[in-house]
Amino acid sequence: MNGAESLVATLAAGGIDTCFANPGTSEIHILAALDREARMRCVLALFEGVASAAADGYARMTGRPAATLYHLGPGFANSLANLHNAFRARVPILNLIGQHATYHLRHDTPLTSDIEGLARQYSSWLRTSSAAADIGRDAAEAIVAASAPPGRIATLIVPADAAWNGGGIVAKTPPVPKPPVPNKEVIERAAAMTRSSLRTAFILTGNALHGEGLATAGRISAARNCKLLAPYPFTRLERGAGTPRVDRIHYILEQAAAQLQDFQQLILVGARPPVTYFAYPGKNSVVTRPDCEVFELAKPEEDGVAALKALESALDVQTPATITAKQEPPLIPAGSITLSGVSSAVASLLPENAIVVDESMTSGRALMAATAGCPPHDWLANTGGSIGIALPMAVGAAIACPDRRVLCLSADGSGMYTLQALWTMAREGLNVTTVVYANRNYAVLQREYSGLGIGDPGKRAKELLEIGRPELDWSLLAKGMGVPATRVESMEDFVKALHDGLESDGPRLIEIVL
């Protein structure tokens, strides 16, 4: 058994069942080992940023790591922007990166690079296997490192000779350690805070935003009249009729500050104190009121769900959660496309148990309010601010949940970074309906520019802010990658296309001309 075979067998035995891959020559032996491992589903991406976001989406929906497979430093480098998002999402991912044979590195051949240097800041666990006999053990450790809650990125670099040499040993993956639980003093302090008359909100992250965690937070919220908030960049939010209401903290500084003005106490569950994405001249990045007490109930590496359960016990309340009421499908306006009309249409048609992947940027600001009372669904957001996540994250979510419908909402500018994801949707026959909001602008930048108070952008700045010359035709781009597509210019056509997309098997794309 060679090192590559021990690697793949260790991963499969350790529960890794999916590999998002874009391999090259130095990974050929791993490829050959994957060829003979029926427990692993291999999904080809035509660009590595598709693989990293797909692994992120997979992890958000399963709670488990997928593997990725990249070709040397430059191939891995293409994964970094979406790996940044995954790192910020605190999801488990197991990166496999090929490296030149150990004895070949000294020649400094064209593809040689410092892979560890590229991987370090986004890897909670990082190792280069030194020999075939070590790869199995290294892989097992990587699985544990990635899987340890709340989920981490583990990166294993595999030299080609370690992969092809004999002497590989399949390793058994040890149990994943449970995350630490906050101590009693912390729970009691949080309990005292919720008992006070001060206006209090929880900021929830990770597992506290869905399932048992959210249900517990919902009961505490109802009992102690606290608000539940999610950071603007949340990982996965369960929402819709029957779920406790969670408000998303606004993106825009003034709106976030107004929203948080109410609260004298903030209790963080895995969250960081709320600040704006960006700094602005003369403005404060911190959006909480100056007298707000910010208290950490659970650190990011602690068990937020256990912390909430302990808090509920400490409060000794048995109040049912206040849940969001089911809403009647809103009326959908006819005629020309409007953003509010699109939001209403999505709200009317969103199927139960859908997964919404949202990178609609400025065009989608009305979407979450419109869909609050829809049938229950999950919402996945961009966690790291690196745009180009939606299409490939939809790939990963759809592979993780083949029985659910995925609705992928993307701005046109964002979608262009990783449009190659459409091809993987077509190849894998994924039930993803992608809606592209074609406003033909980097609209978020135009808004920021206008906010500077230096007047409107001139001709040269506009060249860098507008993407409408030439017009992108997303319908052609999708068809060019095998995804049936429609371009719509009326609400009626959008509703029909969205309905068809959500009812049909396989991927569809709808380009909304705004």
Next chain:
Amino acid sequence: MNGAESLVATLAAGGIDTCFANPGTSEIHILAALDREARMRCVLALFEGVASAAADGYARMTGRPAATLYHLGPGFANSLANLHNAFRARVPILNLIGQHATYHLRHDTPLTSDIEGLARQYSSWLRTSSAAADIGRDAAEAIVAASAPPGRIATLIVPADAAWNGGGIVAKTPPVPKPPVPNKEVIERAAAMTRSSLRTAFILTGNALHGEGLATAGRISAARNCKLLAPYPFTRLERGAGTPRVDRIHYILEQAAAQLQDFQQLILVGARPPVTYFAYPGKNSVVTRPDCEVFELAKPEEDGVAALKALESALDVQTPATITAKQEPPLIPAGSITLSGVSSAVASLLPENAIVVDESMTSGRALMAATAGCPPHDWLANTGGSIGIALPMAVGAAIACPDRRVLCLSADGSGMYTLQALWTMAREGLNVTTVVYANRNYAVLQREYSGLGIGDPGKRAKELLEIGRPELDWSLLAKGMGVPATRVESMEDFVKALHDGLESDGPRLIEIVL
């Protein structure tokens, strides 16, 4: 004057006339400054890997650095794969990367990253400006650092508050230092080597592969009966009728070893000793014969052209170079597409002074032989082995040389990494004719797989080696980004499309179905 204005004014005064950009919120003030700087051409890329390869292509053709502009760490990360290629090409590039305001970094907001950590290995000069008053000086230093022969990557990170604060100072760019010249002993040793009866070849890189450098090498080669070689990954090779003949070292190990078997002496001009790209089990990476003396006439950081001229003086020969004869246009076969037919068609139609950007991979192996006697032209190759360079490098070459025709030859798999370059070709109206060889496979990997001696790839490995299910339709992809395109399935149609492309203004794409 704010820091951003001093930055842009310093760059423009220092001769930086082109900026390949994909900016974001933290670069808005730089954008505003660019808006008012008429000396700088700003070229928008929809993906950062387009910008980095475009800057590479621009530098290869002008010898001067373009600026690039990226949004924080993740935006810059998208540039890295092609920056790797540029680093290996030893071309000048000046990267500008926005960073959060200095006082905002402590909040560790979603887009925060260690930009220096990402940039370090590909930057010969790296700095984060600490205040508005420093940016001008830093930019001037960066210009010098990038421009110092043979060309380096300089990376300047600009915090948002350093950009927006007042107190910016425009700096004058000091003269660029001349590269060191090899000492007399080195020249004399090389002269003695060429005078010996041992079979000798020069391996040329950088400026020694075109213009005065190549002409000098040609005369030495003729006088001393030495061979001129280029590494497989060369930066820019002047070739065609009337130029000295340079043979490219083969990619495939056995072919390279056979080619170099002839030579008992190799004289390197900026080159590294020839080795294979990859290691293979049980094979030697070194492709020179064991008794070959490898001598460094000029180190990469030395002036290779001056070294060749000094060598010519030392040899005291006045022999005209042996130049490549003009070839008659080859006959182009009719009927079904064949790779040799495509090479013949390219050889027949290649216009004088064309720039060929070649990432045709396995499909293009016959191209260079077929075009050796074409009208003089430049050939640009992939220097770092990170695929996805051709389309965006064609953008940069076309912007650098608006009066020349660019022929971009890309494999279909390679093209998919950075297909967004097509949009920039359309926006800028560039005279680039792109030929995509659609073999619907990662053919180079299939060949490597077969070379392992473990039999043919099975179904699961094939899934990762074949990209033909679903078929990509490059004609639709190009049209979707505003580039007129044709799909051809016969030699007659290819010849017509290639002729039309090379005669028309603006970009065209031809997909060859293989």
